[in-house]
Amino acid sequence: MSSGEYRSRRPKKQQGNQKKGVKPVTRTIALTDSDAKWKIEGVNWSEQLLKVRVESEKKAKKGLNLPDFRELSLNYVFLFSKIMNQSVTRRFGSESHESVWGSLPLINKLTLSAKAASWTKKMLNMATTATPKPNLRDFKKATSKWMVEACDDDDDELLVFGDLLHRSVPRLLSATISETVEDTFVYNTVSDMLNVVFGEDQKLLHEWVNKKLPDTEANITMKPDFVAATKPAKRTVYLFSVEIKPSRRTSDDDICEDRVKLGNQMKTMMQTLESFHIENAQTIGLLIQGYDCTLYLMDNVYKPIYRMIEMYSFSLPKTIEEISVLEHAVECLLSCKAVVERNANEVEKHFTFE
Missing domain, CATH: 3.40.1350 (Trna Endonuclease; Chain: A, domain 1)
Incomplete structure (x- = not known):
């Protein structure tokens, strides 16, 4: 299958608008001794996931409506979510889901300076309790001051946050954005x-x-x-x-x-x-x-x-x-x-x- 190819998840009777050139998958990659195998507590999850893909392929050939984790698996992409019902691991039960989820890599969470929370609290107080009620100019003066403060602290992450506060004020005050x-x-x-x-x-x-x-x-x-x-x-x-x-x-x-x-x-x-x-x-x-x-x-x-x-x-x-x-x-x-x-x-x- 090509790197960008995917199938429509709609049943066959609704596939009239399917993009030209997207063809059903007709092959499955088998693991070899040279492949890295993902094992957790003796369970070969590489093989388990490839079995999910085989099941998905059979369902796709029957024109069944596929959930996103199955449709992704057709392209050897396997979806993992902490919520089991949204994850490919829902196929294997809660115990296996927890085991797999606990083995996955995480991204270290960045934490902004305490000033970020202080600024949002001040902005909220200005909007809800200040008398007289501040206007856009008042909010912009406050956020501009905070951006200078972040620059003086040489805190690039805090500056990003301050900049977004500064830019968000007009929209948040009007709250009339079309969805x-x-x-x-x-x-x-x-x-x-x-x-x-x-x-x-x-x-x-x-x-x-x-x-x-x-x-x-x-x-x-x-x-x-x-x-x-x-x-x-x-x-x-x-x-x-x-x-x-x-x-x-x-x-x-x-x-x-x-x-x-x-x-x-x-x-x-x-x-x-x-x-x-x-x-x-x-x-x-x-x-x-x-x-x-x-x-x-x-x-x-x-x-x-x-x-x-x-x-x-x-x-x-x-x-x-x-x-x-x-x-x-x-x-x-x-x-x-x-x-x-x-x-x-x-x-x-x-x-x-x-």
Whole structure:
């Protein structure tokens, strides 16, 4: 199967709009003695997961409606979530699920300075208890002061948080953002967050793309909504991918389709990293469904198993009264950004010593 290919999860009778050139999977990779095998307490989970894929292939050939973990498995991508019903391990029961989840890699969680919580508390007090009621200018003066404070402290992470507070104030005060028009939602709610965290880092490139990722077949469409990349020499290497749905009030099929799409994009990026022989290479994906966000990490430590692991979930504030959730959101994003930067540095080394 091609690196970017995936099947529609819809039953056969609804597949009239299936993309041309996407063909059913007809082969299964068997493990050999040279393959790394993922074993936990004597159980060969590499083989167990490949069996899940065989089951999924049989269901797909019958035209059955596949949950996202099965559809992803067709492309050797295996979804792991702490919530068993959302994880490929739900197939094996709670005890096995806990055993597998406990063995998965984690990303060290970054913690912002205590000033971040202090600033959000002050902003909340200004919005809810201050008399006379402050206007936009008052909020902007406060957030500008905090950004200078972060600069004086030489705290880059705190500066990112302060910048996002500064940019979020107008939207949060009006709280009139549409959740039905994707472009409007992205521009007003998501773009500042991604641009500040990833786009203002001089080590990384970023694009609002909706274009085909490189290294995928011409007849397969992989169009992330946002990507971050590095570009040593003349080659662009994508490391972070985002899929966005403007509202939670959408069908389960649409949400699962975006998760499958994101997983296959992450695999495409992983295969590019693997071509540089980077040790412990990882890619990051972000799924945004309305104001709810989930970050995923992918690795390929055990061939041919691509593990798509749910790392963090966070929410975006809808109103000024919800501003406190922004601290956790920024911590999650910056924690995963560290993985993106690490892999960018490894790619750069490859070109340095080539």
